[in-house]
Amino acid sequence: MSTELSVQPEHPSRRRRGYPHLALSRRQSLAITWVLLIVTPLVALTLVEELNYNDPWTEFTAAQIALNLVWYYLGEAFFYFLRGRMSGAIKFCIGISWGWGLANRYLLNFRGRALLPADFLSIGTAANVAGNYDFTLDRTQVMTGLIVLAYILLISLLPNEKRKKFSWKLFLTWAATGAVYLGIFFGTGFVERLGIEPSLWTTRGNGLFLNFSVCLKYSRVDKPEGYSAGRLESLAGQTPSESALSASALAEAGEQPVNVIVIMNESYSDLSVLPGVETNQDAMPFYRSLTENTIKGYAYSSVFGGTTANSEYEFLSGNTTVFLPPSTVPYQMFVSDGDPTLTAQMKTLGYRTVAAHPYRSSGWNRIPVYTDFGFDEMYFEQDFQNRTYMRGDASTGYVTDQSDYENLVRMYEEKKPGERLFLFNITMQNHSGYTMSWNGLPRTTWLTGKFEGKFSTVNQYLSLIYQSDQALEYLVDYFSQVEEPTLILLFGDHQPQVATNFYADVLGENPDLATAQKKQMVPFLLWANYDIPEAEGVELSLNYLSTLLMDTANLPMTGYQQFLKGLYEQMPVVNAMGLRDAAGVWYALEDPLPEALSAAVEEYKTLQYNNIFDKKNRVGHFFTLDP
Numbered sequence: 178m179s180t181e182l183s184v185q186p187e188h189p190s191r192r193r194r195g196y197p198h199l200a201l202s203r204r205q206s207l208a209i210t211w212v213l214l215i216v217t218p219l220v221a222l223t224l225v226e227e228l229n230y231n232d233p234w235t236e237f238t239a240a241q242i243a244l245n246l247v248w249y250y251l252g253e254a255f256f257y258f259l260r261g262r263m264s265g266a267i268k269f270c271i272g273i274s275w276g277w278g279l280a281n282r283y284l285l286n287f288r289g290r291a292l293l294p295a296d297f298l299s300i301g302t303a304a305n306v307a308g309n310y311d312f313t314l315d316r317t318q319v320m321t322g323l324i325v326l327a328y329i330l331l332i333s334l335l336p337n338e339k340r341k342k343f344s345w346k347l348f349l350t351w352a353a354t355g356a357v358y359l360g361i362f363f364g365t366g367f368v369e370r371l372g373i374e375p376s377l378w379t380t381r382g383n384g385l386f387l388n389f390s391v392c393l394k395y396s397r398v399d400k401p402e403g404y405s406a407g408r409l410e411s412l413a414g415q416t417p418s419e420s421a422l423s424a425s426a427l428a429e430a431g432e433q434p435v436n437v438i439v440i441m442n443e444s445y446s447d448l449s450v451l452p453g454v455e456t457n458q459d460a461m462p463f464y465r466s467l468t469e470n471t472i473k474g475y476a477y478s479s480v481f482g483g484t485t486a487n488s489e490y491e492f493l494s495g496n497t498t499v500f501l502p503p504s505t506v507p508y509q510m511f512v513s514d515g516d517p518t519l520t521a522q523m524k525t526l527g528y529r530t531v532a533a534h535p536y537r538s539s540g541w542n543r544i545p546v547y548t549d550f551g552f553d554e555m556y557f558e559q560d561f562q563n564r565t566y567m568r569g570d571a572s573t574g575y576v577t578d579q580s581d582y583e584n585l586v587r588m589y590e591e592k593k594p595g596e597r598l599f600l601f602n603i604t605m606q607n608h609s610g611y612t613m614s615w616n617g618l619p620r621t622t623w624l625t626g627k628f629e630g631k632f633s634t635v636n637q638y639l640s641l642i643y644q645s646d647q648a649l650e651y652l653v654d655y656f657s658q659v660e661e662p663t664l665i666l667l668f669g670d671h672q673p674q675v676a677t678n679f680y681a682d683v684l685g686e687n688p689d690l691a692t693a694q695k696k697q698m699v700p701f702l703l704w705a706n707y708d709i710p711e712a713e714g715v716e717l718s719l720n721y722l723s724t725l726l727m728d729t730a731n732l733p734m735t736g737y738q739q740f741l742k743g744l745y746e747q748m749p750v751v752n753a754m755g756l757r758d759a760a761g762v763w764y765a766l767e768d769p770l771p772e773a774l775s776a777a778v779e780e781y782k783t784l785q786y787n788n789i790f791d792k793k794n795r796v797g798h799f800f801t802l803d804p
Contacts, residue, residue: 268329522735633676
């Protein structure tokens with residue numbers, strides 16, 4: 178028989194398939210099918226990563242390529258057993274892989290992040306908002322889609338492949354191989370030893386299927402030792418939640434704020450806490466001048482230079498990222514509808530809850546998270562009026578703190594008199610990088626002493642902080658003249674990522690834990706236009722800050738907040754780098770702890786596990802206010 182590729186005359190047995198086939202012998206067809214079976218995962222990987230802005234063959238390590246291909250080959254084998262034909266396995270492998278890659282590309286474009294396991298728990302929410310997005314195919318989607326169609330057409334033109342009889346022996350061999358691999362991947366530290374961590378913004382460096390599986394691996398943690406329903410009830414019974422009804426009596430007595438404004442200021446920090454850092458003038462003179470009706474000090478963040486959402490999460494939830502898998506972001510992996518947070522608590526207390534951030538809504542999965550947290554309203558960059566920018570224009574710069582605060586004032590002025598307002602604001606002015614244009618930013622503050630003239634990025638950052646301080650003065654001055662009791666909390670999310678060698682020069686190459694923690698310090702300020710207790714030099718970690726806010730506001734607290742209030746007395750700082758006890762002794766996370774401190778950590782870990790990972794058995798009355 179000729180081996181020339183030509184179209185066979187239509188055969189009666191093939192008419193129902195609706196297309197002709199290539200004139201090949203069964204042996205030739207089988208050989209081509211085997212080659213395609215082996216090659217298809219390589220082609221699928223290339224197309225999927227092209228959809229996701231990656232080139233695996235130049236950007237991935239050999240381990241990352243191999244770990245991605247395992248999923249393609251396992252999937253191909255699964256479809257073979259499902260369909261009984263190699264050709265069917267090839268079609269499904271490349272078709273479904275491309276569809277998954279297409280979904281991830283849309284998510285990268287719409288929300289600026291990769292597809293994650295938690296997305297499958299919010300398909301209903303995604304469907305509700307799907308009409309707000311433009312699903313027009315771009316050039317890459319069209320080109321890769323045409324390649325997939327051509328690939329499937331080529332398989333379809335091969336002579337009919339005889340359906341294989343199901344082989345239990347072959348199936349059990351495949352299943353055992355897959356089970357061993359899954360056990361190693363998910364049940365051991367194999368992935369960690371390779372240095373592979375979740376990539377939450379993109380799949381770059383991992384690849385789509387490897388990244389998804391790594392995120393799946395990191396989406397659960399082991400139960401704490403001794404975890405049980407009885408232990409949970411015992412812990413919850415020690416610090417029961419206060420009644421929301423008590424808020425009414427307190428309000429009538431004028432002991433509560435009508436307005437609670439929380440500002441998490443991007444990269445807001447006080448570099449004077451670092452040894453040897455001197456400046457030509459104080460970058461935050463107004464902040465330091467506040468003493469009346471003021472509580473202020475330093476909070477220790479779990480992150481540095483980025484991952485703002487983790488600071489946000491620790492504040493709003495009271496949970497700590499210490500007990501979560503490293504390099505994970507709760508906003509993208511662990512949040513679900515109805516999770517107890519400060520937002521939901523304020524709603525229970527009759528506050529209208531508003532989130533405002535003068536930047537893109539796609540950042541850190543905030544729209545779904547804010548919906549789950551129960552915010553009544555959300556405002557992003559396009560919603561802020563009369564915006565002014567610094568270090569660039571609307572396309573390259575960031576909205577100034579002054580402009581941001583003017584919009585907060587507008588939101589306050591537009592509400593009904595006496596209406597309770599909880600306003601959670603995240604600023605953007607001080608975001609990195611610090612090699613940007615100075616457009617709109619006066620050069621006011623710079624390094625002096627031994628670092629003078631060395632770090633231009635630090636000088637730009639210091640001038641930004643000075644502008645933030647002036648904006649804070651405007652905000653406090655405005656609300657000092659407002660009759661409604663108003664409580665303002667301002668804190669930074671993390672210190673800035675400036676010149677890479679700045680912190681090494683300041684702290685040394687291998688600082689001890691106490692010195693290294695200076696890199697995690699951010700200032701916080703609680704100020705009220707009415708009488709509140711006053712304090713300076715307070716130090717705590719961000720997970721305690723919402724408890725301090727509620728305690729200062731004289732608002733009813735949940736059992737969880739009561740627990741955190743007591744825990745603060747034993748362990749005022751706990752972050753991703755370590756913890757500090759009441760005597761000021763620092764411990765690394767892997768260090769053995771004194772018995773009492775170890776017990777306190779285990780209690781916190783147990784309660785947080787119940788709150789995040791055992792939601793169906795969550796002790797609800799402990800994490801929320803009593804009706």
